Amino acid sequence: MNATTNAGYMAVAIVGLALTTIATRASFFMLPSSVNLPARVERALRYAPACALTAIVVPGVLTRHGSLYISVHNYQMWAVLIAAGVFYRTRNMMVMMAVGMAAFTVLRLYA
Amino acid sequence: MNFAVEIRTKLLAPVDRKGVREGVRTMAPAGIAIAAWGLVTGVAMVKGGLSVTMALIMTVAVFAGSAQLAVLPLLVSGAPLPIVWATALLVNLRFVIFAAAMRGYFVSMPWKQRLLASYFNGDVGFALFVRRFSDDPERGTPFQLGFFYGAAAVNWVSWQVSSIAGILLAGLAPTDWGLELAAVLALVAVLVPMVRRLPAIMGVVVTGVLSVALVHLPLKLGLVISVLAGVTVAVVLEPADGPAVPEADAESMT
Numbered sequence: 001m002n003a004t005t006n007a008g009y010m011a012v013a014i015v016g017l018a019l020t021t022i023a024t025r026a027s028f029f030m031l032p033s034s035v036n037l038p039a040r041v042e043r044a045l046r047y048a049p050a051c052a053l054t055a056i057v058v059p060g061v062l063t064r065h066g067s068l069y070i071s072v073h074n075y076q077m078w079a080v081l082i083a084a085g086v087f088y089r090t091r092n093m094m095v096m097m098a099v100g101m102a103a104f105t106v107l108r109l110y111a
Numbered sequence: 112m113n114f115a116v117e118i119r120t121k122l123l124a125p126v127d128r129k130g131v132r133e134g135v136r137t138m139a140p141a142g143i144a145i146a147a148w149g150l151v152t153g154v155a156m157v158k159g160g161l162s163v164t165m166a167l168i169m170t171v172a173v174f175a176g177s178a179q180l181a182v183l184p185l186l187v188s189g190a191p192l193p194i195v196w197a198t199a200l201l202v203n204l205r206f207v208i209f210a211a212a213m214r215g216y217f218v219s220m221p222w223k224q225r226l227l228a229s230y231f232n233g234d235v236g237f238a239l240f241v242r243r244f245s246d247d248p249e250r251g252t253p254f255q256l257g258f259f260y261g262a263a264a265v266n267w268v269s270w271q272v273s274s275i276a277g278i279l280l281a282g283l284a285p286t287d288w289g290l291e292l293a294a295v296l297a298l299v300a301v302l303v304p305m306v307r308r309l310p311a312i313m314g315v316v317v318t319g320v321l322s323v324a325l326v327h328l329p330l331k332l333g334l335v336i337s338v339l340a341g342v343t344v345a346v347v348l349e350p351a352d353g354p355a356v357p358e359a360d361a362e363s364m365t
Contacts, residue, residue: 010165016196018172024203026229028210037211050305051318051341052201056181058319093300100296
């Protein structure tokens with residue numbers, strides 16, 4: 001889709017996205033002190049962001065044109081796996097990005 | 112000048128300058144990583160097909176890097192707006208936990224000040240604040256609020272300056288450098304610290320497998336179903352006496 005020709009769609013999308021940030025960040029700052037976060041709800045909330053990010057990242061990396069693409073030629077997959085390993089060890093975002101991009105470039109040019 | 116003073120006294124709580132300085136100093140080292148992340152997000156938005164104007168509006172209005180990058184592939188493919196918003200909401204739900212954990216420090220402020228402060232309550236600032244003040248007996252002191260605003264200012268400026276630079280410079284970067292990979296890696300940097308214990312690991316595995324298996328479903332329904340299934344599995348596996356506040360991780364980004 002050419003986004004510039006769909007300015008209306010984008011504008012409405014952005015308004016909604018901004019509301020999700022404001023609503024979540026402001027939530028318990030604005031609610032009366034008597035309203036608390038039940039432990040059960042909090043547990044579900046704690047896992048939602050990780051699962052949502054997974055549902056975006058995993059199909060993006062492991063599928064191509066709507067079908068599973070696990071292959072030695074899926075350089076993006078290898079780069080993400082290497083970078084995730086580096087980040088797990090170092091917790092350094094700059095290092096993991098550099099390693100991931102370098103791995104991808106080397107694989108793409110020489111593999 | 113009077114106008115500026117009026118805005119400051121209406122929108123910002125009274126603060127202790129020493130607190131502001133300590134907040135700035137504590138946040139400064141993270142500022143570089145935040146800037147790298149902002150740059151990637153700015154470039155990715157324009158490379159993904161957003162116009163420069165829309166990308167600029169988005170970075171200031173939405174101000175949530177993970178959510179922005181997560182919905183980008185959905186926006187680019189013209190996904191239905193409820194799916195776009197639901198995805199952003201899910202990624203942003205961690206802010207509800209942050210707000211619940213932080214409200215005690217802000218509860219005595221007028222609502223306008225509270226609303227503005229909440230807008231600035233991102234991941235890194237939250238983590239540093241909780242680490243610094245969770246043992247303080249008193250909550251909401253001018254020193255604490257100064258620390259909060261100081262850290263928030265560094266976060267906001269590093270994010271916005273780098274993100275705007277990325278948006279404006281995106282046209283100069285060649286397309287075949289795999290910059291969409293940089294956007295994926297930025298999300299991985301947020302995801303990895305969230306997945307430490309068994310419930311989270313199993314929830315993420317279930318979500319990952321289902322999201323690939325259901326990728327054919329129309330309207331990106333596979334995304335919604337796989338997230339609901341993953342969260343359910345994680346909650347079922349969670350021991351009832353888990354920690355009250357999620358472990359804050361200063362190294363994970365916006």
